[in-house]
Amino acid sequence: MGKIFAVxxxxxxxxxxxxxxxxxxxxxxxxSVHGHVIDEQIIETTAxxxxxxxxxxxxxxxxxxxxxxxxxxxKLKAWPGGAKPLIWxxxxxxxxxxxxxxxxxxxxxxxxxxxxVDPSALPIDVQAEQFAFYFRYPGPDGRFGGTHPxxxxxxxxxxxxLDPANDVAARDDxxxxxxxxxxxxxxxxxxxxKDVGHSFYVRELRIQQDFVPGIMIPIHFTATKTGKxxxxxxxxxxxxxxxxxxxxxxxxxxxxxxWLKGQSSGQ
Amino acid sequence: MNRISLTMLVVLLxxxxxxxxxxxxxxxxxxxxxxxxxxxxxxxxxxEPSCAKMHSTxxxxxxxxxxxxxxxxxxxxYISAGATGETTAPASAVTFDQKGxxxxxxxxxxxxxxxxxxxxxxQTSHNVHAIAKANRExxxxxxxGAAPITEKFDKEEFIPVKCNVHPWMHGYFAVLSTSHFVVxxxxxxxxxxxxPPGKYTVSAWQxxxxxxxxxxxxxxxETKTVNFVFQAKPY
Numbered sequence: 001m002g003k004i005f006a007v008x009x010x011x012x013x014x015x016x017x018x019x020x021x022x023x024x025x026x027x028x029x030x031x032s033v034h035g036h037v038i039d040e041q042i043i044e045t046t047a048x049x050x051x052x053x054x055x056x057x058x059x060x061x062x063x064x065x066x067x068x069x070x071x072x073x074x075k076l077k078a079w080p081g082g083a084k085p086l087i088w089x090x091x092x093x094x095x096x097x098x099x100x101x102x103x104x105x106x107x108x109x110x111x112x113x114x115x116x117v118d119p120s121a122l123p124i125d126v127q128a129e130q131f132a133f134y135f136r137y138p139g140p141d142g143r144f145g146g147t148h149p150x151x152x153x154x155x156x157x158x159x160x161x162l163d164p165a166n167d168v169a170a171r172d173d174x175x176x177x178x179x180x181x182x183x184x185x186x187x188x189x190x191x192x193x194k195d196v197g198h199s200f201y202v203r204e205l206r207i208q209q210d211f212v213p214g215i216m217i218p219i220h221f222t223a224t225k226t227g228k229x230x231x232x233x234x235x236x237x238x239x240x241x242x243x244x245x246x247x248x249x250x251x252x253x254x255x256x257x258x259w260l261k262g263q264s265s266g267q
Numbered sequence: 268m269n270r271i272s273l274t275m276l277v278v279l280l281x282x283x284x285x286x287x288x289x290x291x292x293x294x295x296x297x298x299x300x301x302x303x304x305x306x307x308x309x310x311x312x313x314x315e316p317s318c319a320k321m322h323s324t325x326x327x328x329x330x331x332x333x334x335x336x337x338x339x340x341x342x343x344x345y346i347s348a349g350a351t352g353e354t355t356a357p358a359s360a361v362t363f364d365q366k367g368x369x370x371x372x373x374x375x376x377x378x379x380x381x382x383x384x385x386x387x388x389x390q391t392s393h394n395v396h397a398i399a400k401a402n403r404e405x406x407x408x409x410x411x412g413a414a415p416i417t418e419k420f421d422k423e424e425f426i427p428v429k430c431n432v433h434p435w436m437h438g439y440f441a442v443l444s445t446s447h448f449v450v451x452x453x454x455x456x457x458x459x460x461x462x463p464p465g466k467y468t469v470s471a472w473q474x475x476x477x478x479x480x481x482x483x484x485x486x487x488x489e490t491k492t493v494n495f496v497f498q499a500k501p502y
Binding site: 007129130131132134154155156157159163164171176177178238239240243244245246248 | 270296305308312314328391392408427432433434435500501502
């Protein structure tokens with residue numbers, strides 16, 4: 001029985017590794033400039049953890065295979081010094097692993113979060129609310145109008161609480177429910193929430209950033225491939241969370257300019 | 268009681284009921300605006316493809332729906348004071364549908380105690396959030412094909428209603444204590460019939476422009492015109 005169990009353990013370990021090493025369920029294609037750093041980090045972490053996992057499983061299987069069937073005659077000899085050194089060794093080992101991963105990971109983190117924003121980046125204001133995303137472009141004047149929560153009115157699609165009657169900068173602001181950006185151009189998003197915590201996740205962009213109520217969170221990236229991608233909320237935000245999504249359209253600069261022009265006349 | 272006297276009683280009763288109708292007056296008129304109303308904004312439904320494809324031309328905001336001759340649609344005109352001959356809430360329910368991620372109609376008027384029947388004709392789930400202040404506030408989910416939601420309201424109130432899953436969906440439940448009310452159609456016209464002679468205050472409510480009132484006295488069988496003109500705002 002023990003021998004069968006050992007074989008099953010090895011089989012499960014190898015099958016698990018196959019799904020990852022064979023890229024059976026792999027990440028979608030990366031469409032961002034910074035994404036490769038994240039991917040390399042994910043691969044490094046997965047490889048490290050995977051090797052340790054396989055080793056652990058093989059050692060477990062080996063012990064079960066060799067000693068699993070013995071009928072209580074063999075006596076386990078105590079580790080010299082008792083269990084204490086073993087526990088200490090485990091704590092130190094896990095500690096080193098966490099520190100190493102954090103140290104290596106900070107490189108990727110820094111590459112994404114601490115890189116300077118390109119001054120020519122396209123600014124877009126992103127508001128999350130239960131249960132939708134809204135995006136605001138500054139319009140032809142290049143300036144965002146001020147926001148006044150008390151003026152928020154869904155009936156007139158004033159999701160941001162703009163005051164076009166008194167605020168000239170707000171009049172040409174473009175508010176849409178999908179994010180359209182030009183390819184190969186830096187984009188600067190400012191994330192803020194109207195109500196509770198949400199998150200902005202685009203798998204292909206390798207970006208997952210929480211919205212925190214009361215805080216404006218800047219995040220910048222450059223998309224490198226045109227197409228339509230899904231933006232989803234990955235922070236449980238209420239009953240409608242499952243349907244909190246929007247689409248990201250990455251288009252050529254020409255298409256973007258045309259789209260923007262069309263939006264400006266439609267607002 | 269023999270058959271003849273029963274028949275006579277019925278005839279008398281019918282005469283008494285129908286006699287009220289010729290003596291009643293009517294208030295009618297048109298609701299228009301002056302100035303520049305806000306341009307309707309195109310609604311971006313890309314989030315919900317099943318609804319987006321139901322609109323051959325994109326849906327637009329309905330907070331100020333105008334028609335030819337500066338007419339205003341979705342204005343609730345009702346008797347706010349002086350009304351007599353009030354009837355209790357009719358047994359028939361008022362319907363409110365969700366179709367193409369829009370509210371049909373945009374403004375629904377009903378009487379206190381009257382049943383409101385809400386249906387979902389869409390392929391997606393909606394939540395109906397009645398943001399009531401005088402009445403009890405409620406928020407209910409409705410999956411595609413689910414049974415209608417039925418609700419009643421105890422107090423007079425203009426209740427904004429919204430769907431949080433589709434934030435562009437926005438409408439009103441106009442709950443009125445009078446039995447004399449009407450919502451203007453695309454021509455901005457309205458008619459309040461069956462009013463006993465007397466002095467009335469007629470109110471017109473528009474969601475963006477507020478409420479206007481006018482006083483009028485009508486005699487038996489008289490039809491009087493009361494027009495309302497709202498000052499439109501571009502923003």
